[in-house]
Amino acid sequence: MSEQAPAPQARDSRAGATSEPVRIGPVELARLSREAAVALLLDHVARRQRRAVAFANAHGLLLAMDDAAYARTLSRFLVLNDGIGAEIGARVLSGTGFPDNLNGTDFIPALLSAAPAGTRLYLLGAHPHVVEKAATTFTDRYPAIEICGWRDGYFSPDDEAGIAAAINAASPDILLVAMGNPKQEYLIDRLFPHLEVPLALGVGALFDFTAGEVVRAPGTMRRFGLEWIFRFLQEPRRLGKRYTSGVFRYLWKILWLRLTGGRQPSG
Known part of the structure:
Protein backbone atom coordinates (compact mmCIF):
# COMPACT_ATOMS: atom_id res chain seq x y z
CA MET A 1 0.00 0.00 0.00
CA SER A 2 0.99 3.62 -0.33
CA GLU A 3 2.37 5.38 2.71
CA GLN A 4 -0.13 5.91 5.49
CA ALA A 5 -0.10 8.56 8.17
CA PRO A 6 0.53 7.23 11.72
CA ALA A 7 -2.43 6.57 14.00
CA PRO A 8 -3.43 9.94 15.41
CA GLN A 9 -3.51 11.09 18.96
CA ALA A 10 -6.86 12.64 19.82
CA ARG A 11 -7.83 15.45 22.13
CA ASP A 12 -10.86 14.41 24.16
CA SER A 13 -12.86 17.62 24.47
CA ARG A 14 -14.69 16.29 27.53
CA ALA A 15 -11.56 15.37 29.43
CA GLY A 16 -9.37 18.13 28.04
CA ALA A 17 -6.46 15.72 27.59
CA THR A 18 -4.72 14.03 24.72
CA SER A 19 -5.69 10.38 24.24
CA GLU A 20 -3.02 7.93 23.16
CA ALA A 30 -7.12 5.18 17.68
CA ARG A 31 -8.92 6.86 20.58
CA LEU A 32 -11.13 9.41 18.85
CA SER A 33 -14.50 10.95 19.56
CA ARG A 34 -16.99 10.63 16.72
CA GLU A 35 -16.63 14.33 15.96
CA ALA A 36 -12.83 14.13 15.87
CA ALA A 37 -12.84 11.00 13.70
CA VAL A 38 -15.24 12.56 11.18
CA ALA A 39 -13.12 15.73 11.04
CA LEU A 40 -9.91 13.72 10.60
CA LEU A 41 -11.25 11.64 7.71
CA LEU A 42 -12.82 14.58 5.91
CA ASP A 43 -9.50 16.40 6.25
CA HIS A 44 -7.85 13.44 4.49
CA ARG A 51 -6.11 6.51 4.24
CA ALA A 52 -7.60 3.04 4.65
CA VAL A 53 -9.92 2.63 7.63
CA ALA A 54 -11.11 -0.48 9.50
CA PHE A 55 -13.59 -0.88 12.34
CA ALA A 56 -12.51 -3.45 14.96
CA ASN A 57 -15.05 -5.26 17.11
CA ALA A 58 -14.34 -8.25 19.34
CA HIS A 59 -14.63 -10.64 16.39
CA GLY A 60 -12.15 -8.68 14.29
CA LEU A 61 -9.71 -8.30 17.17
CA LEU A 62 -9.88 -12.03 17.86
CA LEU A 63 -9.22 -12.74 14.17
CA ALA A 64 -6.13 -10.54 14.37
CA MET A 65 -4.94 -12.34 17.51
CA ASP A 66 -5.35 -15.68 15.74
CA ASP A 67 -3.99 -14.68 12.33
CA ALA A 68 -0.69 -12.82 12.01
CA ALA A 69 -1.39 -12.01 8.34
CA TYR A 70 -4.60 -10.21 9.27
CA ALA A 71 -2.85 -8.38 12.09
CA ARG A 72 -0.19 -7.17 9.63
CA THR A 73 -2.91 -6.01 7.26
CA LEU A 74 -4.62 -4.00 9.99
CA SER A 75 -1.29 -2.36 10.84
CA ARG A 76 -1.63 -0.50 7.53
CA PHE A 77 -5.10 0.84 8.47
CA LEU A 78 -6.43 3.48 10.78
CA VAL A 79 -8.41 1.21 13.12
CA LEU A 80 -11.47 2.58 14.94
CA ASN A 81 -13.26 0.91 17.84
CA ASP A 82 -16.54 -0.89 17.25
CA GLY A 83 -18.72 -2.09 20.11
CA ILE A 84 -18.43 -3.27 23.67
CA GLY A 85 -15.71 -5.85 22.96
CA ALA A 86 -13.20 -3.19 21.97
CA GLU A 87 -14.31 -1.07 24.93
CA ILE A 88 -13.73 -3.94 27.38
CA GLY A 89 -10.33 -4.66 25.84
CA ALA A 90 -9.24 -1.03 26.12
CA ARG A 91 -10.41 -0.68 29.73
CA VAL A 92 -8.81 -3.93 30.88
CA LEU A 93 -5.49 -3.33 29.13
CA SER A 94 -5.09 0.43 29.53
CA GLY A 95 -7.54 1.48 32.22
CA THR A 96 -9.38 3.83 29.85
CA GLY A 97 -12.05 3.21 27.25
CA PHE A 98 -12.95 5.16 24.12
CA PRO A 99 -14.69 8.55 23.89
CA ASP A 100 -17.42 7.08 21.62
CA ASN A 101 -18.48 3.80 20.07
CA LEU A 102 -17.48 4.21 16.43
CA ASN A 103 -19.28 1.25 14.88
CA GLY A 104 -19.34 1.73 11.13
CA THR A 105 -23.10 1.43 10.73
CA ASP A 106 -23.58 4.61 12.76
CA PHE A 107 -20.29 6.29 11.93
CA ILE A 108 -20.65 6.26 8.13
CA PRO A 109 -23.98 8.17 8.20
CA ALA A 110 -22.30 10.76 10.46
CA LEU A 111 -19.38 11.00 8.02
CA LEU A 112 -21.64 11.42 4.98
CA SER A 113 -23.86 13.96 6.75
CA ALA A 114 -20.81 16.10 7.51
CA ALA A 115 -19.17 15.71 4.10
CA PRO A 116 -19.18 18.83 1.89
CA ALA A 117 -21.56 19.05 -1.06
CA GLY A 118 -20.24 17.29 -4.12
CA THR A 119 -18.34 14.58 -2.24
CA ARG A 120 -18.22 11.53 -4.51
CA LEU A 121 -19.00 8.08 -3.10
CA TYR A 122 -18.41 4.61 -4.57
CA LEU A 123 -19.98 1.44 -3.13
CA LEU A 124 -18.36 -1.99 -3.47
CA GLY A 125 -19.78 -5.19 -2.01
CA ALA A 126 -22.94 -7.14 -1.09
CA HIS A 127 -25.44 -8.77 -3.46
CA PRO A 128 -26.21 -6.89 -6.69
CA HIS A 129 -29.74 -5.88 -5.67
CA VAL A 130 -28.55 -4.88 -2.18
CA VAL A 131 -25.75 -2.55 -3.30
CA GLU A 132 -28.04 -0.97 -5.92
CA LYS A 133 -30.76 -0.37 -3.33
CA ALA A 134 -28.18 0.98 -0.87
CA ALA A 135 -26.95 3.42 -3.54
CA THR A 136 -30.51 4.64 -4.08
CA THR A 137 -31.07 5.04 -0.34
CA PHE A 138 -27.81 6.94 0.12
CA THR A 139 -28.85 9.28 -2.70
CA ASP A 140 -32.17 9.97 -1.00
CA ARG A 141 -30.68 10.44 2.47
CA TYR A 142 -27.65 12.52 1.50
CA PRO A 143 -28.62 14.70 -1.48
CA ALA A 144 -25.35 16.63 -1.23
CA ILE A 145 -23.38 13.41 -1.82
CA GLU A 146 -22.85 12.19 -5.38
CA ILE A 147 -22.99 8.41 -5.83
CA CYS A 148 -20.48 8.00 -8.65
CA GLY A 149 -20.67 4.22 -8.97
CA TRP A 150 -21.27 0.85 -7.36
CA ARG A 151 -20.34 -2.77 -7.86
CA ASP A 152 -21.51 -5.95 -6.11
CA GLY A 153 -19.10 -8.09 -4.14
CA TYR A 154 -19.27 -11.22 -6.30
CA PHE A 155 -16.15 -11.40 -8.43
CA SER A 156 -12.95 -13.39 -8.74
CA PRO A 157 -9.39 -12.25 -8.01
CA PRO A 172 -14.60 8.91 -5.93
CA LYS A 183 -12.32 -10.27 3.53
CA ARG A 190 -4.69 -5.39 -2.26
CA LEU A 191 -6.52 -2.69 -4.21
CA PHE A 192 -5.31 0.42 -2.42
CA PRO A 193 -1.90 0.69 -4.12
CA HIS A 194 -3.75 0.81 -7.45
CA LEU A 195 -6.46 3.27 -6.39
CA GLU A 196 -6.51 7.05 -6.50
CA VAL A 197 -9.33 7.40 -3.94
CA PRO A 198 -8.28 9.26 -0.76
CA LEU A 199 -10.44 7.29 1.67
CA ALA A 200 -11.37 3.59 1.70
CA LEU A 201 -13.39 2.11 4.56
CA PHE A 207 -25.28 -1.96 2.76
CA ASP A 208 -27.63 -4.64 4.10
CA PHE A 209 -28.79 -2.30 6.86
CA THR A 210 -29.09 0.66 4.49
CA ALA A 211 -31.08 -1.37 1.94
CA GLY A 212 -33.41 -2.67 4.66
CA GLU A 213 -32.31 -6.29 4.18
CA VAL A 214 -31.31 -6.59 7.85
CA VAL A 215 -33.14 -4.91 10.74
CA ARG A 216 -31.02 -2.98 13.23
CA ALA A 217 -31.22 -3.36 16.99
CA PRO A 218 -33.29 -0.87 19.00
CA GLY A 219 -31.52 2.37 19.84
CA THR A 220 -31.11 1.52 23.53
CA MET A 221 -29.23 -1.68 22.70
CA ARG A 222 -26.99 0.20 20.26
CA ARG A 223 -26.19 2.90 22.81
CA PHE A 224 -25.02 0.30 25.32
CA GLY A 225 -22.98 -1.64 22.75
CA LEU A 226 -25.33 -4.63 22.80
CA GLU A 227 -26.29 -4.75 19.12
CA TRP A 228 -24.37 -8.04 18.84
CA ILE A 229 -27.06 -9.75 20.97
CA PHE A 230 -29.77 -8.59 18.56
CA ARG A 231 -27.71 -9.78 15.57
CA PHE A 232 -27.15 -13.16 17.21
CA LEU A 233 -30.91 -13.60 17.78
CA GLN A 234 -31.54 -12.73 14.12
CA GLU A 235 -28.93 -15.14 12.69
CA PRO A 236 -28.09 -17.72 15.38
CA ARG A 237 -26.82 -20.34 12.94
CA ARG A 238 -24.41 -18.05 11.10
CA LEU A 239 -23.28 -16.02 14.11
CA GLY A 240 -23.58 -18.65 16.84
CA LYS A 241 -19.91 -19.59 17.07
CA ARG A 242 -18.77 -15.97 16.85
CA TYR A 243 -20.99 -14.88 19.72
CA THR A 244 -20.57 -17.89 22.01
CA SER A 245 -17.17 -19.58 21.98
CA GLY A 246 -15.69 -16.57 20.18
CA VAL A 247 -16.72 -14.23 23.01
CA PHE A 248 -15.19 -16.50 25.65
CA ARG A 249 -11.96 -16.88 23.65
CA TYR A 250 -11.72 -13.13 23.22
CA LEU A 251 -12.24 -12.43 26.92
CA TRP A 252 -9.70 -15.11 27.85
CA LYS A 253 -7.10 -13.59 25.55
CA ILE A 254 -7.76 -10.10 26.96
CA LEU A 255 -7.29 -11.46 30.49
CA TRP A 256 -4.07 -13.23 29.43
CA LEU A 257 -2.74 -10.02 27.86
CA ARG A 258 -3.50 -8.19 31.10
CA LEU A 259 -1.80 -10.79 33.27
CA THR A 260 1.28 -11.14 31.07
CA GLY A 261 1.81 -7.49 30.22
CA GLY A 262 0.87 -7.86 26.57
CA ARG A 263 2.29 -11.27 25.63
CA GLN A 264 -0.22 -13.12 23.48
CA PRO A 265 -1.25 -16.67 24.37
CA SER A 266 -0.04 -19.27 21.90
CA GLY A 267 -3.40 -21.03 21.54
Missing part, protein backbone atom coordinates in the same frame (compact mmCIF):
# COMPACT_ATOMS: atom_id res chain seq x y z
CA PRO A 21 -3.92 5.04 20.84
CA VAL A 22 -4.51 1.75 22.65
CA ARG A 23 -3.07 -1.63 21.65
CA ILE A 24 -5.33 -4.66 22.01
CA GLY A 25 -3.15 -7.66 21.19
CA PRO A 26 -1.47 -6.94 17.85
CA VAL A 27 -3.91 -4.17 16.85
CA GLU A 28 -3.48 -0.47 17.57
CA LEU A 29 -6.78 1.41 17.79
CA VAL A 45 -10.38 13.82 1.67
CA ALA A 46 -9.83 17.58 1.42
CA ARG A 47 -6.05 17.16 1.34
CA ARG A 48 -6.24 14.09 -0.95
CA GLN A 49 -4.18 12.28 1.70
CA ARG A 50 -4.85 8.57 1.32
CA ASP A 158 -8.88 -11.97 -11.76
CA ASP A 159 -11.46 -9.17 -11.82
CA GLU A 160 -9.70 -6.99 -9.27
CA ALA A 161 -7.54 -5.04 -11.74
CA GLY A 162 -10.64 -4.13 -13.73
CA ILE A 163 -12.50 -3.14 -10.58
CA ALA A 164 -9.65 -0.85 -9.53
CA ALA A 165 -9.67 0.74 -12.99
CA ALA A 166 -13.46 1.25 -12.82
CA ILE A 167 -13.20 2.88 -9.39
CA ASN A 168 -10.46 5.22 -10.60
CA ALA A 169 -12.52 6.11 -13.68
CA ALA A 170 -15.43 7.08 -11.40
CA SER A 171 -13.07 9.37 -9.41
CA ASP A 173 -13.53 10.74 -2.80
CA ILE A 174 -14.71 7.91 -0.54
CA LEU A 175 -14.87 4.18 -1.23
CA LEU A 176 -17.04 1.95 0.99
CA VAL A 177 -16.28 -1.79 0.87
CA ALA A 178 -18.92 -4.05 2.42
CA MET A 179 -17.81 -7.69 2.56
CA GLY A 180 -17.31 -8.44 6.24
CA ASN A 181 -13.99 -8.93 7.92
CA PRO A 182 -11.38 -10.06 7.22
CA GLN A 184 -12.97 -6.55 3.06
CA GLU A 185 -9.72 -5.48 4.73
CA TYR A 186 -7.68 -7.93 2.66
CA LEU A 187 -9.36 -6.61 -0.50
CA ILE A 188 -8.79 -2.96 0.39
CA ASP A 189 -5.16 -3.75 1.17
CA GLY A 202 -14.43 -1.47 5.33
CA VAL A 203 -18.07 -1.24 6.44
CA GLY A 204 -19.30 -4.80 7.02
CA ALA A 205 -23.08 -5.16 6.81
CA LEU A 206 -23.74 -1.45 6.22
